Amino acid sequence: MNKEQKLAQQITDAVGTMDNIDNIINCMTRVRIQVIDEQKVDYAKLKSIDGVMGVVKDDRVQVVVGPGTVNKVAGYMAQSSGVKLGETIPHGTTNFKQDAEAKAAQNKSNYKSKQKHGKFNKLLKTIANIFIPLIPAFIGAGLIGGIAAVLSNLLAGGQISGAWVTQLVTVFNVIKDGMLAYLAIFTGINAAKEFGATPGLGGVIGGTTLLTGLTDKNMITNIFTGEPLQAGQGGIIGVIFAVWLLSIVEKRLHKIVPNAIDIIVTPTITLFIIGLLTIFIFMPLAGFISDGLVHIINGIIDIGGVFSGFIIGAFFLPLVMLGLHHIFTPIHIEMINQTGATYLLPIAAMAGAGQVGAALALWVRCRKNTTLRNTLKGALPVGFLGIGEPLIYGVTLPLGKPFFTACIGGGIGGAVIGGIGHIGATAIGPSGISLLPLISDHMYLGYIGGLLSAYAGGFIFTYLFGTTKAMRETDSLGDL
Numbered sequence: 001m002n003k004e005q006k007l008a009q010q011i012t013d014a015v016g017t018m019d020n021i022d023n024i025i026n027c028m029t030r031v032r033i034q035v036i037d038e039q040k041v042d043y044a045k046l047k048s049i050d051g052v053m054g055v056v057k058d059d060r061v062q063v064v065v066g067p068g069t070v071n072k073v074a075g076y077m078a079q080s081s082g083v084k085l086g087e088t089i090p091h092g093t094t095n096f097k098q099d100a101e102a103k104a105a106q107n108k109s110n111y112k113s114k115q116k117h118g119k120f121n122k123l124l125k126t127i128a129n130i131f132i133p134l135i136p137a138f139i140g141a142g143l144i145g146g147i148a149a150v151l152s153n154l155l156a157g158g159q160i161s162g163a164w165v166t167q168l169v170t171v172f173n174v175i176k177d178g179m180l181a182y183l184a185i186f187t188g189i190n191a192a193k194e195f196g197a198t199p200g201l202g203g204v205i206g207g208t209t210l211l212t213g214l215t216d217k218n219m220i221t222n223i224f225t226g227e228p229l230q231a232g233q234g235g236i237i238g239v240i241f242a243v244w245l246l247s248i249v250e251k252r253l254h255k256i257v258p259n260a261i262d263i264i265v266t267p268t269i270t271l272f273i274i275g276l277l278t279i280f281i282f283m284p285l286a287g288f289i290s291d292g293l294v295h296i297i298n299g300i301i302d303i304g305g306v307f308s309g310f311i312i313g314a315f316f317l318p319l320v321m322l323g324l325h326h327i328f329t330p331i332h333i334e335m336i337n338q339t340g341a342t343y344l345l346p347i348a349a350m351a352g353a354g355q356v357g358a359a360l361a362l363w364v365r366c367r368k369n370t371t372l373r374n375t376l377k378g379a380l381p382v383g384f385l386g387i388g389e390p391l392i393y394g395v396t397l398p399l400g401k402p403f404f405t406a407c408i409g410g411g412i413g414g415a416v417i418g419g420i421g422h423i424g425a426t427a428i429g430p431s432g433i434s435l436l437p438l439i440s441d442h443m444y445l446g447y448i449g450g451l452l453s454a455y456a457g458g459f460i461f462t463y464l465f466g467t468t469k470a471m472r473e474t475d476s477l478g479d480l
Helices: 003-014 043-048 069-081 097-110 119-157 165-181 185-195 199-208 235-256 260-304 305-321 323-341 344-364 368-382 387-398 401-420 432-438 444-463 467-471
Strands: 021-026 028-037 055-056 061-064
Touching: 003 043, 003 069, 021 069, 021 119, 028 069, 028 199, 043 055, 055 444, 069 260, 097 344, 119 165, 119 185, 119 235, 119 368, 119 387, 119 432, 165 185, 185 199, 185 235, 185 260, 199 260, 260 305, 305 401, 344 368, 344 387, 344 432, 344 444, 368 387, 368 432, 387 401, 401 444, 432 444
Parallel strands: none
Antiparallel strands: 021 028, 028 061, 055 061
């Protein structure tokens, strides 16, 4: 037992053992312990422990052990509790770690016959753990954004007018963007928690991809092409990959950097290394991918028809996840400038409709899964309005199979739009039902036909192929 482990055990005993601890967190110098009964805390014993520099009584018992040391001590205490830092510690047993291990073993045995535990399943589990805590924020911000989308499109289409409506849309969008515009930061924080890194550092890396504060006169150059970097290149998947690397670097540094300077050296070097890699390697590589996809998409558009519609509708959501959907923006603008409408946007909108169809199938197919159905109650309405993040990150992507069947549904809807032809939008706006006011040349029925086809395609493929026995019979979302 090293000195940090010994210190962790002594602190645990002094606050009344693990039976008296609800949860454990830490800051730069203090282990912050939420105790159940403060009367059981032996403050005199706590202050006398070798290595404890001070004790602060507050809403939590704050034990000062110093920078560097605090990460290790808190980590050992969490390890003994059987749960992660910040999580509620289960009680009713004298050995929490063994209890947690036994529970995990039992769960593994229960699900082993129902699932294959490969690398892909582990990846989906990691993604689920990152995004599921964000579901309430997705739903709340998404619903507000959906209302703003409907009002905005009605304004653009001339159906309504008024300065107060415009102001209301602006306010709603500000609230919505408090979540969706900074999703990279939230993702970075949660990914850091999942990978065992410092959450704040993960948030910084997520924020780095936003290239905050840059202007046309002050840009960061892509070292491979000489072109300016674009905010968001690399997307959410890029952030998760970068934070995974960050966790590796930070853990290695914690082991080799002396405790006295760990709080200064480790985060600085970690952010320096991963920040540079993110800006000069990961984001430019995403640029290469986007350039290639632009050529492919332009070629598909040139071919036209059902084939183009299916490909664009089916592959649009993966582009969104990679942060590459912005490559469509200049295409939309050029189409509107030349022809008065973008014929690409209604096709791309079918991707979200496929998600809605998949969600409806999950609602019907997974009747016993009340957790999933409760999530769908919030995510489905905003999905109909064209705000897809709650469904993508909160439901279909974490579950795996429904994401792919939803993409097929989007492809079917896109094929219908492409097959009918000449279905365009007079401006760039949110998709789903809320895009209807912007449909050009009175092609409303054609667009509705595409939506219904995408709904039906996503529903049928998900109902038949997009669920597992565990999804249907387990009352859970994150453990599927």
